[in-house]
Amino acid sequence: MLTLAFDTSSDTLAVALLRDETVTAELVLAMGRHHGETLIPSIELLLTSVNLTFDDVELMVLTIGPGSFTGLRIGVSTAKGFIMARDIPAVCVSTFEALAWNVPASRQDLCTMIDARQGKVYAAVYGCDERDARELHMPGKIDTPAGILADMKETTLFIGSGARTYADLIVETLGKKARILPPCYDHPRAGSIGLIGLKKFREGDTVDALKMVPDYLRVSYAG
Numbered sequence: 001m002l003t004l005a006f007d008t009s010s011d012t013l014a015v016a017l018l019r020d021e022t023v024t025a026e027l028v029l030a031m032g033r034h035h036g037e038t039l040i041p042s043i044e045l046l047l048t049s050v051n052l053t054f055d056d057v058e059l060m061v062l063t064i065g066p067g068s069f070t071g072l073r074i075g076v077s078t079a080k081g082f083i084m085a086r087d088i089p090a091v092c093v094s095t096f097e098a099l100a101w102n103v104p105a106s107r108q109d110l111c112t113m114i115d116a117r118q119g120k121v122y123a124a125v126y127g128c129d130e131r132d133a134r135e136l137h138m139p140g141k142i143d144t145p146a147g148i149l150a151d152m153k154e155t156t157l158f159i160g161s162g163a164r165t166y167a168d169l170i171v172e173t174l175g176k177k178a179r180i181l182p183p184c185y186d187h188p189r190a191g192s193i194g195l196i197g198l199k200k201f202r203e204g205d206t207v208d209a210l211k212m213v214p215d216y217l218r219v220s221y222a223g
Contacts, residue, residue: 002052004043005194007187008035008075009067009095010161015042016190017050023191023200025050030187035074054082060090061197063188065215066114066122066140067095072102072214083209091197092207094215096124096140098188099160102194103181107148108155109137114164116142121162122217123148142217149173159185 003018013035016026025046029038047053062079065072074155083090099112105128114122125138145166153178158170163180170178200206 001058001198002056003061003194003198005061005197006039006043006075007063007095007098007193008039008071008078009063009065010071010187011068012187013038014188014190015039015046016191016194017046017052018194018198019192020078021067021195023194026189026191028187028190033068033071033152034113035071039074054086057082057086058088059197059201060088061093061194061201062090063095063098063193064092064212065095066116066142066198066217069214069216070218076212076214077125080209080212083212088211089201089206090209091200091205092212093193093196093200094124094140095188096126097196098193099185100124100126101192102159102185103157106157108157108179109150109152110157110159111148111163113145113148113158113160113166115161115165116218119144121148121166123162124157125152140217145169146173146207152177155179159179161186180184 002043007014011032012031017024027042045066060083096112110126112124116122120151122142124140127135157179159181167180
């Protein structure tokens with residue numbers, strides 16, 4: 001099965017093609033929030049690079065948030081048009097889950113934290129079970145960084161733009177129990193998104209294009 005996966009939730013655009021579980025092509029563009037101009041050309045570039053066309057794609061996977069409202073709207077609207085034109089299945093992946101898969105299995109909890117602006121962050125906490133599967137320990141929500149950190153008692157790894165923005169507060173609050181991972185982990189990888197989506201598809205977890213909406217976690221505003 002050929003899967004097209006992409007993420008438009010942040011300043012970085014990520015696109016990937018997968019042949020079953022193998023990532024055959026992947027592209028990352030850190031060009032700011034210009035996804036409206038770069039998403040379709042990036043998809044076309046990847047397809048052309050492996051001698052394929054849009055007609056070869058059999059599954060569409062995308063992140064639906066939280067993240068940049070404008071980026072998410074662009075991603076969802078692009079996916080809807082593609083899915084309805086091609087009549088192929090689609091799977092939606094949370095930005096939190098996509099970020100969590102950036103990090104190999106660890107005994108420490110993992111906090112995926114995204115800068116939500118206005119002094120707040122989107123955050124979720126994951127752990128790993130004995131099969132290296134991610135378990136959701138704290139469902140995604142929006143709060144102040146202090147509010148997210150208040151109930152944390154265990155040693156925790158932090159990734160995401162929110163962890164970068166509020167690194168000093170995290171360390172000040174948790175001390176040695178906090179470890180902020182390098183910036184290379186801050187953005188979802190399209191290859192991982194495709195693998196998550198393929199698993200969901202095989203479990204029957206698909207979405208109707210007409211019902212596909214971004215998951216903002218709060219009232220939308222342009223951004």
